[in-house]
Amino acid sequence: HRTEVQQNVKARVGEIAAGLASAFSAQINITWYAGPTALVNDEHWAGFATSVAREAGYETRHAELHMGGEDFAVYLQNIPGAFVSIGSNSPFGLHHPAFNPDEALIEPAARYFAQLAEKALQHV
Incomplete structure (x- = not known):
């Protein structure tokens, strides 16, 4: 149920974090816990x-x-x-x-x- 929404949120968080890391010459490491x-x-x-x-x-x-x-x-x-x-x-x-x-x-x-x-x- 609604796993596509969870997948989209996870992908978007990764994209935003990567963009911020690039803007500030930083590195990111995301550990994702989808929850229930x-x-x-x-x-x-x-x-x-x-x-x-x-x-x-x-x-x-x-x-x-x-x-x-x-x-x-x-x-x-x-x-x-x-x-x-x-x-x-x-x-x-x-x-x-x-x-x-x-x-x-x-x-x-x-x-x-x-x-x-x-x-x-x-x-x-």
Whole structure:
């Protein structure tokens, strides 16, 4: 997903750095770390997950884009799917030390994921 964008950025950074090095009679050495791949949901499976949630009476919304990395992105490069988040009712992010999710949300979340898996298996 979007590897061409990563390749273009890497090439352009190299070109700009080489230009600056030439302008100042310097040498450059670039060590490139591309970072995690972008998490891009499959449109079909994202819509499917949303429709299952709505049928079950849950509120749905699109998550805002962010620059965080997610290991699930690697799966989505190989298998169509969708990353689904549930609300935690916490003002802090998942990896923040003060993150304290509302445990009452665990049961409805488990019920939703069970329904999602059951319905997905009917369509595979």
